Amino acid sequence: MAAGYATRLYPLTRDRAKPLLPIAGKPIIDYITDALDAVREIDRIYVVTNSRFSASFREWAGARRNVIRAPIEVIDDETVSDDDKLGAIGDIRFVLDRERVDDDLLVVLGDNLFDLDLKDIVTFFRGKGPTVAAYDVRDREAAKLYGILAVDKNSRVVDFKEKPTDPPSTLAAIGMYLFPREKLKLFRVYAEEGNKMDAPGYYIRWLYQREAVYAYVFSGVWYDIGDLEMYRRADARYAARASEET
Numbered sequence: 001m002a003a004g005y006a007t008r009l010y011p012l013t014r015d016r017a018k019p020l021l022p023i024a025g026k027p028i029i030d031y032i033t034d035a036l037d038a039v040r041e042i043d044r045i046y047v048v049t050n051s052r053f054s055a056s057f058r059e060w061a062g063a064r065r066n067v068i069r070a071p072i073e074v075i076d077d078e079t080v081s082d083d084d085k086l087g088a089i090g091d092i093r094f095v096l097d098r099e100r101v102d103d104d105l106l107v108v109l110g111d112n113l114f115d116l117d118l119k120d121i122v123t124f125f126r127g128k129g130p131t132v133a134a135y136d137v138r139d140r141e142a143a144k145l146y147g148i149l150a151v152d153k154n155s156r157v158v159d160f161k162e163k164p165t166d167p168p169s170t171l172a173a174i175g176m177y178l179f180p181r182e183k184l185k186l187f188r189v190y191a192e193e194g195n196k197m198d199a200p201g202y203y204i205r206w207l208y209q210r211e212a213v214y215a216y217v218f219s220g221v222w223y224d225i226g227d228l229e230m231y232r233r234a235d236a237r238y239a240a241r242a243s244e245e246t
Contacts (some may be wrong), residue, residue, distance in 0.1 A: 001175075002029065002049045002057065002110035004090050005082050008227045017109035018225060019054040020060060024238035027060065028225060031106055037068040042106065046070045046097045046099065048091045075099070087198035093187045102181055108199070110176030113223040113234050116176075121216045125178040128214040132157065132204055133176035135222045144245045146224070147201030148170035151215045157208040162201040171215065173201055174222055183211065 006013035014022060019029035029047070045068075049057050054076040061072040077094050079085045086094055092107060106122070114131065124133040134149055143164070150168040152160035159168045162246050177200060186207065196202045207213055225235040 001088055001091060001107060002053070002086075003077050003079065003085065004084065005050070005052070005085070006111075007082065009231060010107060010227075011091040012093055012228070012231070016050060016064075020053075020056060021225070021231065022101045023113060023231075024242045026204045027112055028113060029060070031113055032065070032068075032110065033064065033068055033072070035116070035118050036106070036108070036113070037070050038136045039106075039122055041084050041104075041122060042070050043103075044068050046075055046095050047110075048071060048075045048077055048095050050078055050085065054078055056141065060234070067150050073168070088195070088200050089187070089190070089195075090197035090201050093191055093197075093201075096184055096187060099182065104181050105179045105184060107177045107179070109200070111225040112175050113221070113225065114174065114176075114218075115221040119219070121176070123181075124214070124216045126181060127181060128212075130183060130207060130211060130213045131159075132213060132215050134171045135174050136214040136219070137170050137172050139170060143167035143226075147174055147199065147204065147228075149215050151217075155214045155216070157204070157213040157215055159207040160201060160208055162199055162205065171217065173204065173215075175200065175224065177204070185213070194202045 002017055006018035008128055009018060020027045036045055045216050047057055057074045063075050064072060075095055077086050077091050098170045121133055137143055145173045147162045148169055149157055149171045190203055190206055225231050
C-alpha cells in the first residue's frame, strides 16, 4: 500500500513517496519487500501507488527485479492528490478488481518498519483465518493514535476502534492484514454498503462483526512512519543497528 501523499512528512514527501524515503540509507519499501520475499508462498508483489509517484516506483521496481524472487508489479490507481485519493480500502479493492486476484492476500501498509518474521504470521493465519498483525504499544495515550483491538483468549478480535478517545486496550493494529481467497468478495460488499474507504481499520471493524477475525500479536521492533519525529527515530535506530552489525 503506497498510494498516500504523506502531507505530515512535508517537505520530505513533497516530491518523494513515503515508502521510498531512506531509513539507514535503504528505502522503507526495501525492508518490507525483503520480508515478503522470505515467504515462499508469496508469488507476486503488487505495489499500489498514485499517478504522482508511479514512475518513481517503477524505477525502484526495475532495480529490485534482480534482487528478490517474487515479481513486482506497480499499479497506478490514477489519483493525483489527497482530494481524489481512493483511500486504503479503495486501493485494495482497485487492485483486486484490476488484477482479478483469486488467492490468499497479505496486505502491508508501505510506511511500516518491523522485525516480524512474516512466515510466523502466515502460519498463524493458516490455522485461523482473517488475521490482523498487532503490537502492544503499552501506553493509553499512544493507543489513541492507532486502530486498537481487544481480543479473547483464542486471539479472536472482539472489539476494534479506529483512533479511539477511550482505547479498549493498548493493542494496536500495525497495518498488516491477511485475508483468505474465499473472503475477498467481502471487500465489494463493504464498498457497496457505502462504508468508509480510507483507513483499513474501518474494514476490520466491519468484518469482525460478520466473520471471525484473529489478531497475531508480536513484540520486537515496529515503527509507523507517520510524522517527522517518528521518521527520525526510526532512521537513528536502524542506522545504529546497521553500525553494530558491521
